[in-house]
Amino acid sequence: xxxxxxxxxxxxxxxxxxxxxxxxxxxxxxxxxxxxxxxxxxxxxxxxxxxxxxxxxxxxxxxxxxxxxxxxxxxxxxxxxxxxxxxxxxxxxxxxxxxxxxxxxxxxxxxxxxxxxxxxxxxxxxxxxxxxxxxxxxxxxxxxxxxxxxxxxxxxxxxxxxxxxxxxxxxxxxxxxxxxxxxxxxxxxxxxxxxxxxxxxxxxxxxxxxxxxxxxxxxxxxxxxxxxxxxxxxxxxxxxxxxxxxxxxxxxxxxxxxxxxxxxxxxxxxxxxxxxxxxxxxxxxxxxxxxxxxxxxxxxxx
Numbered sequence: 248x249x250x251x252x253x254x255x256x257x258x259x260x261x262x263x264x265x266x267x268x269x270x271x272x273x274x275x276x277x278x279x280x281x282x283x284x285x286x287x288x289x290x291x292x293x294x295x296x297x298x299x300x301x302x303x304x305x306x307x308x309x310x311x312x313x314x315x316x317x318x319x320x321x322x323x324x325x326x327x328x329x330x331x332x333x334x335x336x337x338x339x340x341x342x343x344x345x346x347x348x349x350x351x352x353x354x355x356x357x358x359x360x361x362x363x364x365x366x367x368x369x370x371x372x373x374x375x376x377x378x379x380x381x382x383x384x385x386x387x388x389x390x391x392x393x394x395x396x397x398x399x400x401x402x403x404x405x406x407x408x409x410x411x412x413x414x415x416x417x418x419x420x421x422x423x424x425x426x427x428x429x430x431x432x433x434x435x436x437x438x439x440x441x442x443x444x445x446x447x448x449x450x451x452x453x454x455x456x457x458x459x460x461x462x463x464x465x466x467x468x469x470x471x472x473x474x475x476x477x478x479x480x481x482x483x484x485x486x487x488x489x490x491x492x493x494x495x496x497x498x499x500x501x502x503x504x505x506x507x508x509x510x511x512x513x514x515x516x517x518x519x520x521x522x523x524x525x526x527x528x529x530x531x532x533x534x535x536x537x538x539x540x541x542x543x544x545x546x547x548x549x
Contacts, residue, residue, distance in 0.1 A: 253277045254454065255302045255347075257286075257338070258309030262411050263353065263443060267306065270447035276454070281309070291333035299345040304454055306351045307338060310386075312414075327382040336389030343395035351400045351453045352390050353446075356439075356462065358383040358403055362514035366439070366468075368521075369403075369460040377507075400453040401460045402446075405518055408534065409443025410541030415511055420542050423478035423486065430491035434471045436515040439464040442534025445527040452525040464520035467531040471512060477532065481539035 254271060258264045259280035271278050281298050289309055299305070311330040335352065342350055357380030359373045375381045387401055408416045422429055441449075441464045449463035469477070472488055479486035493513050500509030520527075529537075 252303040252454075253279060253301055254304045254306060255279045255281060255298055256306045256308060257281045257289075258307070260284075261308060261312075262409075262413060263407060263446065264308050265411060266409055266443040267308065267447045267450055270444070271306075271451060271454075274451050276451075288330070289334035290329040291337055293334055293337055295338050295341045296345060299342055299347060302342075302345070302347055304349040304351065305338065305342050305347055306353070306450055306454070307335060308353050309334070310383075324378055327378055328385075331379075331382040332385045332389055335386040336393045339390045339397070339399075340393035340395075343393070343397040347397055349398040349400065349454065349458070350390065350394060351402065351450055352387065353450070354383045354387055354401050354403045355380065356403045356405045356516065356518055358387060359462075360516065361510060362516050364515065366517045366519045367462060368519045369462060398458045400456075400458050402449060402453060403460070403462045403518070404441045404446050404449075405439040405462075405464055405516065407441050407443055407446055409538050412443075412538060415508070419475065419478060420482075420539070423475055423484060424482050424542070426479070426484045426487070428487040428489050429475060430489045430496060431471050431475065431512075432488035432490040434493055434496075434513055436513055437468045437470055437517050438474070438515065439468050439517040439520065440474075440531070440534075441465050442527075442529050442531070442537070444529050444534060444537070448528050449522055449525055452522055456523045456525070459523075461522040462518035462520065463522050463525065463527075464518050465527055465529075465531045465534060466520040468517050469531065474535075477535050478539060481532075481536045482543070 254276045256268055259268050260282035268278050286293055358375050359367055361376040373384050375384050476486045497509050500506050
């Protein structure tokens with residue numbers, strides 16, 4: 248795709264959108280943004296057509312963000328289905344009918360698994376373990392079913408971090424910044440991460456490269472103790488880690504109802520990080536340093 252093509256970015260006001268929109272503009276794209284001000288709460292009846300006129304490609308970021316959900320929480324499960332699945336199918340159908348050439352969908356590694364014993368690849372069969380991951384996988388299927396002959400790229404990134412990050416990574420930042428002793432010295436799990444700047448560039452590459460399914464990452468997998476040390480260094484703090492057995496941490500989490508949070512901290516989840524003609528422009532330390540600088544400046548959202 249040549250520069251100055253028009254790209255519609257949904258979810259443009261969100262955490263990831265705040266990184267993607269300026270990156271694509273810097274790369275030479277004419278970016279049209281869509282957020283709640285234009286669409287309201289998205290779903291099966293959203294009319295995307297006014298935003299799709301004259302658009303060459305779509306980057307679909309809008310979604311209900313991941314949060315712990317119980318299988319029996321009917322209202323939240325329905326919200327996941329409406330926003331993450333039906334809205335995606337509706338967008339794909341209307342984009343294809345409007346002559347859009349390509350749609351890039353940012354899914355999640357959670358559409359594949361919650362843990363892994365080796366780096367996941369696009370050829371691995373998906374087996375999502377929680378409602379969010381299951382909804383992301385159904386959204387991918389809805390995109391394929393509704394997209395007709397439109398070119399499609401699906402990205403399944405691991406945990407995304409950067410200025411304005413929320414969720415689990417924000418908790419890690421807070422822990423590292425406080426300098427508290429933390430019971431993670433004996434944790435041996437490995438995790439793939441991706442800096443928001445690297446994911447923004449992967450999306451640029453997805454607009455220009457071959458269609459397909461990819462699992463981009465920083466390509467520098469890390470463990471929890473190493474990540475906390477790197478964060479503490481970037482924040483100018485000491486990192487004090489205590490050698491508590493992971494089995495004891497899991498048991499304590501089970502008793503306190505935090506088993507899911509413990510799995511996300513203690514289990515390994517890595518990906519191959521490969522995409523055609525793409526190399527992450529930022530190293531892990533560069534991404535962490537930029538994230539910590541934003542945290543220091545009080546940036547809690549982009």
